[in-house]
Amino acid sequence: MDHAVQTFISKHQMIQPHQTLLVAVSGGPDSVALLHFLCTMKKSFSLRLIAVSVDHQLRGEESEEDLRFVESLCEEWGVEFVGTSVDVQTYKKDTGKGTQEAARELRYAFFEKMMYAYEADALAMGHHGDDQAETILMQLMRSARPEAVQGMPASRPFACGKIIRPFLAASKNQIASYLEAQALEVRMDPSNEETEYTRNAIRQYLLPFMKENNPQFHKHMQVWSERAREERSYINEQAQKVLETVHFSSNVEKFVQLSKQTFKTFPLALQRTAFHLILNYLYVNQNEDISYLHEEMFMNLLNDEKPNASLDFPEGLKIIRAYDDITFSFAKVQEWKEYSYILEMEEELQLPDGSQIRADWFSGDGTEDAYTYLCDSHHVKLPLVVRTRQEGDRIRLRGMNGSKKVKDIFIDQKIPARLRPTWPIVTDQTGKILWVVGLKKGGERTSLSSGPWLRLHYKNKADT
Structure with a gap:
């Protein structure tokens, strides 16, 4: 196991000389083996090792004893120790999260705090190859998306440094053999043997079947994880072209x-x-x-x-x-109610969406654009009305025989359905539609030589 783990550490450039490493130690087999393994590297790499341990207060005195066990072990091996207790049950009630999720969030919050406190380069965790296989199998059960089935990364950014997992190259059995060869004592958490949690059920039933048929299954899963991450990284890079x-x-x-x-x-x-x-x-x-x-x-x-x-x-x-x-x-769709307002001459009317429309008299030459309307005043009966559309609305368009449904104008102009109910329409006193604002114009416009002329100008909210 030693050679495989050393090679894995080197391949992923996990540890460099003169670094400060936090080591997550629960007292269980994997974390105790990891701390011991790193202690064998301590002198040659000039490492500062600090064991961090968390009592989740889920097993009463037993979990508190785990914390004291780790502290005693560190004293024996000459390793700095920092421990804490967290109230998982209260956090569960406050957040509505499950036991495992609540415990993990509190644990990682403590680890992050310690990373900054000691300005550590990395947090070493004891996940091994069988854990990796379990993780990938769980992800396959829960998702069909390739990006969601990648397992745990060997290394990832965390706090002021990174999380490293040196034991992903080793199996659970190899770690057990290492503990036996080094005559190391450990603490056992009985909850790891329960099948209430999905991961434990996979550990007890599915993974043994896989390893019976392929003893190197954990290695295959680690290779899968690394290749999946490399390929996903490339696809994400290419997808940036889409995001542009x-x-x-x-x-x-x-x-x-x-x-x-x-x-x-x-x-x-x-x-x-x-x-x-x-x-x-x-x-x-x-x-x-x-x-x-x-x-x-x-x-x-x-x-x-x-x-x-x-x-x-x-x-x-x-x-x-x-x-x-x-x-x-995430914005809630604003549902404007239908409206109908009198538009007085020489005045500006503000509509519910913040846009404005103004009516005035105009003499002389003038040009129209999408938001400016000119009309022969002799063919318009005041007062003008600005309103939302009504069922059956039709407009007699300039230069066209007959009329056209306002509904069809919206469709032709590709106006989003959510905007149509509040689109401003200008009519005269008789109800004749003069202007579907910004889209189509009706009303008479023969010559500018005889005035006065009616001029309407619309400004949307961005221009007001």
Whole structure:
């Protein structure tokens, strides 16, 4: 085992001379073996070793004795020791988390605090090859996404340094043989033998079957993990090309916008990866409630022929597609009520969404644009009305015989369905639609030689 572990440490550049290492030690076989192994390296590498141990107060006096055992061991081996007790039960009640998750969060919070306190280079943990195999099997049971089935990294950033796992190259049996050869005493946690927790059930039933059929199963799983991470790293790098076409908000309210057609020009593997990277940005870290089913829902949204569609994801995330635009947002959709206002001449009216529209008289030459409307005043009956659309609305367009449904104008102009109910429409006193603001114009406009003329100007919220 010694040679395999040394080779693994060197391959992953886990430990360098003159470093300060924290070693997570529970008193169990794996952590005791790891501390002893690192003690054999202490002199040659000029290492400062500090054992850190946590009593979770889940087994009463027995778990407290584990802490004292580790302290005594460190005194015997000349290793610095820092221990603590945490109240898992209270933390569970306060957060609603399960026992294992609550214990892990409190344990890692203590480790992080100690990393900074000692300005440590690394935290060494005793996970071994069988733990790796268990982890990958659990991940396979829970997820169909390749990025979620990678096992534990040999090394990863943590606090002011990194977490290292030197024993991933060793099996549980090899560690047991090491303990026996070194005549090392350990403490045993009976809960590790219970099958209430999924990991323990895998440990008791599934993993023995795998290793019976392939004694090197733990090595295969470690190779799988390393290759999966290398390949995933490359795919993530390539997916950055997709993300370059995506708009990430820098506002307080996070949102992401992308073009459906542009997104679909990339290979499917990169589309999927970019989708999960977007979720990582929005959720900060991937939400555990996200599964391959959510991924399939998004891919279906991309390929759906309907112009408007939406998806509801965990924690209030909403994905809305309006023609080519797709928006990810936690913002609640503001439901404006229908409105109808009198627009007085020479005055400015503010609409519920913050936009403004002004009406005045105009004489002389003038030009129109999308947000400026000119009309022969002789054909308009005041007062003007600005309102939301109504069922059956039609407008007689300039230069056209007959009329057209406002609903069809929205469809032709690819106006998102969520914007249509609040889109401003200007009518005269008789109800004749003069202007579907920014889209289509009605009303008479013959010549500018005889005035006065009615002029309307619209400013959206961004311009006000």
